[in-house]
Amino acid sequence: MPWETSKPPRPPSHPVALEPLERGDRAVLDHLGQLYRYDLSESYGLLPNDDGSFNFRELDRFRLAGDPRRRAWLITAAGRTAGFVLTGPADADGHAITAFFVVRALRRTGVGREAAVRVIGLLPGRWVIGFQRYNPGVEAFWSRVATEVAGDRWEIADGPVPENRPPDTFISLTTQGTTRSDGPDSTPSTS
Numbered sequence: 656m657p658w659e660t661s662k663p664p665r666p667p668s669h670p671v672a673l674e675p676l677e678r679g680d681r682a683v684l685d686h687l688g689q690l691y692r693y694d695l696s697e698s699y700g701l702l703p704n705d706d707g708s709f710n711f712r713e714l715d716r717f718r719l720a721g722d723p724r725r726r727a728w729l730i731t732a733a734g735r736t737a738g739f740v741l742t743g744p745a746d747a748d749g750h751a752i753t754a755f756f757v758v759r760a761l762r763r764t765g766v767g768r769e770a771a772v773r774v775i776g777l778l779p780g781r782w783v784i785g786f787q788r789y790n791p792g793v794e795a796f797w798s799r800v801a802t803e804v805a806g807d808r809w810e811i812a813d814g815p816v817p818e819n820r821p822p823d824t825f826i827s828l829t830t831q832g833t834t835r836s837d838g839p840d841s842t843p844s845t846s
Contacts (some may be wrong), residue, residue: 667733668764673740673773676727678718683729687739688714691756698790699820713741713753724750730757730770737761740774749781771800775830784826785814794824801826 676684692709695701703709717725722744730738738757745751752774757767775782784801786793794811801809809828816822 665764666735666760668737668761668766669733671737671766671769671773672731673728673770673777674731676729676739680727680729681718683736684714684718684727684739687736687756687758688754690758691739691754694756694759695790698787711754713743716743716753717741725753728770728774730766732761732764732766737766738770740770742774742778745783746781749783750775750778751783751785767796768800768803771797772803775800775804779830781829782827784828785823786826787821788813788824789821797826801828804828804830 688711689709692701692711696703696709701709717727724742724744726742728740729736730740736758738761739754740752740756741754743751743753752771755767755771757770761767784797786797788794798811801811805828809826811824811826813822813824
């Protein structure tokens with residue numbers, strides 16, 4: 656039967672690259688940010704605003720803050736837009752991944768893992784990566800990334816319990832510099 660055919664093939668997923676974004680790269684960040692917040696709406700119980708949009712405070716912090724420690728990268732796969740990463744300060748001198756998104760068509764293809772490993776390699780030092788265990792698959796994903804960049808030298812712990820949902824979970828690790836998936840430039844990888 657024609658309706659029982661297999662799914663269409665996934666789009667090409669490699670090479671993966673990170674492209675630094677500036678605060679003025681509003682359109683791509685706004686559009687991808689809405690997809691990111693929509694993805695989280697089920698786990699967080701979020702509803703859109705009356706105009707159909709979702710609030711995205713981390714993106715607002717990136718755009719409005721003059722803090723050079725808040726950075727954004729566009730993730731590309733095979734030259735196409737694949738997602739984004741936002742980073743910001745953690746503690747006094749550390750880094751945090753404050754938002755991480757890969758489009759659904761490219762999930763479980765290695766794009767997210769490679770982008771995460773690369774961004775951590777760009778900024779050596781202490782890292783804190785927060786996530787929600789009730790978001791399916793996310794703990795396994797970030798645990799694999801932590802192992803790839805820090806071996807067995809990372810820790811995982813739950814944060815304080817908020818009033819309206821389960822606690823966030825945090826992975827802490829320290830890196831010495833570039834990682835296996837390339838150096839500080841955003842040269843695409845073919846792995």
